[in-house]
Amino acid sequence: VARERGAHRIARVKVRVGDFSGVVPAALEFAFDALKAESLAAGAALEIERVPIAVKCPNCGSTDPPAADLALWCTQCTTPLEILAGQELDVQYIDVEEE
Ligand SMILES: [Zn+2]
Numbered sequence: 001v002a003r004e005r006g007a008h009r010i011a012r013v014k015v016r017v018g019d020f021s022g023v024v025p026a027a028l029e030f031a032f033d034a035l036k037a038e039s040l041a042a043g044a045a046l047e048i049e050r051v052p053i054a055v056k057c058p059n060c061g062s063t064d065p066p067a068a069d070l071a072l073w074c075t076q077c078t079t080p081l082e083i084l085a086g087q088e089l090d091v092q093y094i095d096v097e098e099e
Contacts, residue, residue, distance in 0.1 A: 002040045007096030010041040014093050018051040020069075020086035025050065040096075053086030 002010050013032075017023050025048045032046045055072065056063050059079035066072050072081045 001094055002096045005096060006098055007040065008099045009097040010039075010044040010094060011097055012045045012047060012093075012095040013041065013091065014047040014049065016049045016051050016088045016090045016092055018053070018086040018088035020053045020083060021089045023089055049092070051085055051088045054084040055081040055086075056084055058082050 015028070017025055017028065028048065029046055032041075036042055036044055053065065054063070055066060057074035057077065057079050058081075060074060060077045062074050062076045064075050066081060067075050072083070073079060074081055
């Protein structure tokens with residue numbers, strides 16, 4: 001994207017990471033730092049916004065959080081929960097410096 005825009009440097013990348021995405025923010029930061037060298041993003045900062053899990057029971061409508069990370073059923077009626085948020089892995093924006 002930065003190259004398409006004629007940018008010579010990426011200053012900042014903001015990513016939204018859901019708590020139920022399977023992505024560990026510390027591992028993402030480590031990988032970003034390891035891979036950015038010798039790229040347009042060499043000096044870029046990575047900003048991570050964590051998105052907490054949000055659920056809804058399709059049976060009783062409860063939005064109570066699950067009892068445990070991998071126990072995605074309703075604590076009120078034991079119906080499997082619908083996940084409304086928390087699976088994100090989205091690039092929100094990339095700040096670039098143009099020539
Ligand atoms: Zn329920």
